[in-house]
Amino acid sequence: MFDAVRNNKRIVQGFLVLIMLPFAFFGLDSYFNGGGAGAGVAKVGDVQISQQEYQQALREQQDRVRSQVGQVDPKMFENPAFRKAILDDLINRRLLLIEAGKRRLYVSDEAVRNAIASIEAFHENGKFSTQRYEALLRGQGMSPQGFEAQVRQDMTLQRLAGSIGQSGVLSTTVGERVLALQTEQRDVQEILLGLDAYLGKVKLADDAARKFYDENGKRFETPDQARAEFVVLSQDGLEVKVSDEEIKAWYDGHKDRYQQPEERRASHVLIATEGKDKAQARAKAEQVLKDVQATPAAFAEIAKKNSDDPGSAGQGGDLGFFGRGMMVKPFDDAVFALKEGETSGIVESDFGFHIIRLTGVRAAREKPLAEVRGEIEKELKASAASRKFAEAAEAFSNAVYEQSDSLQPAADQFKLKVQQSGWLGRQADPANGPLANAKLLAALFSDDAIKNKRNTEAVEIAPNTLAAARIVEYKPAALQPFDSVKAEIETLLRNEEAFKLAVADGQSRLAELKKGEDKQAWGAAKRVSRMDASRLPPPAVPAVFRMNTDKLPSYAGVEIRGTGYMLYRLNKVEAGEKLDDVRRQGLLGQLRSLAAQEDMQMYVSALRSRYKVEINEKALNSSDR
Template sequence: MFDAVRNNQKIVQVFLALITLPFAFFGIEAYVRNSGAGDDVARVGDTKITAHEFELAMRERQDQLRRSMGESFRPEMLNSLDARMSVLNSLIDRRLLLLDSSQNRMVVSNAALVNEINKIPALQDNGKFSLERYNRLLNAQGMSKPQFEAMYRQDLTIQQLMDAVSETAFVSQAQADALLDIQLGGRQYAEHHIAPGQFTAQVKLAADAAEKYYNDNKAQFETPEQVKAEFLVLSPDALAAQAAISEAEVKAAYEAGKDRYQQAEERRASHILITAKNDGEKAAARKKAEELLKEVRKTPAKFADLAKQHSQDPGSAGNGGDLGYFGRDAMVKPFEDAVFSLKNGEISDVVESDFGYHIIKLTGIKPAKLLPLESVRADIEKDLRQQAALQKFAESAESFSNMVYEQPDSLQAAAEGFKLQPQQSGWIARNATPQEAAALGLLGNEKVRAALFSDDAIKNKRNIEAVEVAPNTLLAARVIEHKAAALKPFESVKSEIEKLLTAREAGRLAEESGKAHLAALQKGEADKVSWSPLKTATRMQRGDLPAEAVRPLFQAETEKLPAYVGVNVRGGYSLYKLVKLVPPEKLDETRRKALERQYAGILAQEDLSAYINALRARYKIDINKSLLESRER
C-alpha cells in the first residue's frame, strides 16, 4: 500500500507534488485549534487554513521551484495573485483528502509507520535504518520526531486514499489499440521551405521607417540604469574554514559513529553463464548448465578452463569467469543470495537470474571490518566543520545583520568581525532579464537588486540590509559605482533597426507567397513545387519535422491524398505535402505493456482530479481572497 510514497512512483508523485506542503504536522485535531478569526486564509469544512500555514506553504513552493529551475528561478514568480491562489488550492486539496480519509476511518498504525520510516533510503546506512542519521537529518530540518512522524503519518494516510482511487484506472484493449495508433502511427511527407532571405531584395523601407520605429520604441534603445556593488556573503561554507576541530572531537565522533565506518563484507566469485534469449531457449540453456555443473563437480580445478570454453559472459569468460570482489547490492539478487550462502571454495547449484543460468564458485572472502580512523579522518573533520559552521552561522546571523545596519557607511567592520573576504560585482542592470539575473549569482536575488537601486543605496552610498538569498546564506552589499539610464542616439542604432524592419517585411512576404502556393495546391492546381525527399514522422519521433508543424500535419484531412498544410516556421513559411499514412510499428509485448501502463497513469491522474473535484463539491470552502490580495508582494 505504501510503496508509492517510499519509491516516488510516478502517478502519486505527480499528484502529491501538487498537494504535499509542510504546513502542519499535528493531525486533523490541530486544524480545529488553529488561530482565531481574522487570521484565516481559507476554511475547508469546519477546519481553517491560517495565514501562518499559507506562508509556510509559499516558502516550500518557492524552494521547490528553486530546486527544479536552478539559476532560472526568480522569487517574483510567486508574487502574482494567480500564483498565490495556486498554492492555496494545493493546501485546500490536501486538507480535503485528510478530512475524507478521517471520515472514512483510514488510519496508519504505529507499527506500519515505524516500518515505513525504516525503509526511507535517506535514513539508512549500508541498507539498514540508522538512528544517528535520522536524528541528524531531523535536526538539520529543525523538526522534532513527533512533528516528522505526524507529518509522515498524514502522507501515508493520504496515500491510502489516493491508492484506492488511482488503482481503479483501467485501460481496455480497444483503448490501448487506439492510443498506440495515435502515438505510433506515422505520416510520410515532403517539405518545401520558403525562407525570408529570398525576398530581402524586394523590401523597400520608407525613408522615415527606422526613425518612426525608434521614436515609437525608445525603451528598446535605452542603456539601462546600472550599479557596481561591493558585497559580503555570510554562510556556513564561508565559516567552515574558520572552524578549529580538535583531535578529541575527531576521536569522539569516530567512536560515536562506528556503525558508519564499517566496511561491509566482500566476496570474490567466478561463474559460468549460459544465456537464454527468450522463453523458448530456457529449457535447453538450463540443461546445458546442469551438464556443465556435473563436469565442474567432477573436476573443480578445471572451473576456469570450463568458464573460458563455455561461459557466455563476455566480461568475465576470458578471465576464467572471475568477477573480482564485490559487496551486497552489486549483483542481481538470486546471484548475490547464492554467493553469500556459499563457503569459500564451494560451488553452487545452477542459479537462475535475468541474465540466464549461472554456476558459481566462491573464491575469496573479505570479512567486514571497522575502517581505521586515519582512513575516515577527512570525512569526519568535514562533517564536524559543517556542524560547527551551521552552529556558528545560527549564532552570527543576527549580529552580522545588526553590524551591517548599524555601521551603514562601510562593510569593512563586518568583513573583519566575521573574517569574510569582500567581493566586487560587475555592472548590474536595474531591469535585468531572468537570464542576466541568473548570471549574477547571489546578486541576482530580487530583494538584493531592489535594495541596490534604492535612493538610500545610490545617493547616500549606505549598506543595504542583509538579505537571505538562500537557506542559511546572508548577503550584505553597498553601491560603489552608478550609471543612470540613457537613450542611445538614433544614428548609433539606425542600421540595426533597418535590418530588423527588413527581416520582418521579408518574413511577411515569405508567408504571403507560401499561403498563395498553399491555396493553389488545395484547389487542385498543378503541383510545381520543388519538394524535399520523402520523410516520415510520428507524434513520438518527429525527426526533422519542426515542433510547430506536428499538430497541423497530423490534423490534416487524410480522406484524399496528397493533402497540403502550411506553417510559419524557422522565420519563414513551410509547405508540407502529406502523401501516405504509415501504420504503427508492431511492438513487442514489453513495450506495449509499458505504453499501456503510461496510459493507465494518465487515466489515474484524471480519476484523482475528478475525485478532488467531488470533494470540493461536498465540503464547504470559503477563501479570504482579500487577505490573499493584501499579502501580495
C-alpha cells in the same frame, strides 16, 4: 543478477539504523490543524491554509523553477497566475488529504522509516546516517518531526492517487485506436514562402522608424545596472577545532557504532532457472558440482564458463566480503555454515541453483580509534560548525543592519573579505557567484539601497550561507539614442511587412490549391508520423495532422513568425509499422497514466464542489507582499 541483489541487501541493512532514531510521528490531524497564528490565505472545509504554509510553497516552487531554468526574471514570480497556481495546488492537496483521512488511508511508521532510509542524500558510506539526516534538515530549516510528517503526507497522497488511478480503465479499443493514430504515416510535401523573397517589395514611410521608436521607447532602454561590494558568511568558512579529548570521549560513548560483525568472502556458480526448465537446470548444476569436486582448484574457471550471474562470473564467481543477512536466506545460511576452503552442495534460491565456495573469513572486531578518528573528527567539526554558524548568523544579520552605511564592520567582526562585483543587472546571472541570488539582487536594487547606498539585509543564498551587499556605483535605465537603433528598427519593420506579404501570397495560393489549381513547385516528399514529426517545423505539426484525409491530395498553410509562410500538400496516408510488444505496452502504459491523471483532475474537481473552499483575498495579498 545475484550481484545486484547483494548490493540492495547492503542498502536494506542501512535501514536498520532507523530503529534507533527518536521519531515522533504525527498523524494527519495534527498536520492539518497546525499552521501558525494569523489569518489563513484559504480555508478548505474546516481546515486553514496558513500564510506561512503558502509562503513556503511559493519559495519551494521559485527554487524549483530557478534550478530547472536558471536565470529567471523575478517579475515572473509576481505574476498573479503563478501565485494562484501555487494556492490552487495547496488547496487540491488539502482536499485530497481530507478525503484520505475519511477513507482511513494509513501509512505505517515502518513504511515512513523505510522511505526516509532509502533517500541516498542521508547516506554515508552506503548507510543511513542519523547525524547527516539531522544536519541536512537543519540546513533546510526543518525538524525531523516536520520532515517525517511531510513524508507521511506524500505517501498518503500517493496511495490515494494510486487507488483512483487503478479504478479507471482505458478501453482496449480506444487504446489501440490512439496507437494507430500515433504510428500513422503521412507523406507530405512543402513550399516555404520565405521573407527574403518579399523584402524587395517593402517600402517604409520616411518616419516609420521614428514613429515606432517613439511608441515603443521601453524596448530600447538599457536596463539599470550597479556595481556592488558584498560579504559572505558561510558555515564552511568558520574555523572549528576539536580536541583529542573530545574525539576520545565521543568514541568511548558510541562504541556500538564501531563494532564490525563477522564477514565472509565467497565465490559461486549460479545456474539460473528463470525462463528455463527447472529439471534441466538442476541437472546442469549437478554436473557443475561434480566438475568442482573433481578439480577444486579450477573453481574460478568453471564459474567463468558456467555461471549465469553476470555480476560475478567474470571474476571467477567472486562476490567479495559480506556480512550475515546481506544475501538471500538460503545462500546466506549455506555460506555461514561452511568452513574456509569448503564447497557447498547444490543450494537453491529464487534465482536458481548455486554451488558456493567459502574463500575467506574476517572475524568480528571493534574498529580501533585510530581507524575511525578522521570520521569522528569530521562529524564533531560539522556539528560544532553548525552550532557556531547558528550563533554567528544572528550577529552577522544585526551587524549589517545596525551599521548600514558600510560592510566593513561586519567583515572585521567575522574575519571576512569585502568583495567587489562587476556591473550587475536586476536578473540573476550564474556568472555573478553569490550575487546571482534573486532575493539578494531584489534587495540590492530596492529603492532604499539605490538612493541611500545602504547595506541589504543578510540573505540566505545557499544552505548555511548568508550574504549582504551594498551599491558602490549605480547607472539608471537609459533610452538609447534613436540614431543608434534606427537600422535595427528598420530591419524589424521590413521583416514585419515582408511577413505580411508572404502570408497574403500564401493564403492566395492556398485558395487556388483548394480549388484544384495545383501549379506549385513542391519540395521532396517527407514521411512523418505523430510519434516522429521532427522533420516538420513545430508550428506546422498540428496543421499537418489536422489535414483532411477523405480526399487526397489535401492542402494546408501555416504562418511561421520570423520565417514566412509554409504550404503543405498531403499525398498519402498509411498505417504505421507494427510496434514490438515492449514498445506497444510502454505506449499503452503512458496512455493509462494520462487517463489516470485525467481521472484525478476530475476527482479533485468533484471534491472542490463537495467541500467549501474559501480564499481570503486580504490575507493572500498581505502574504504576497
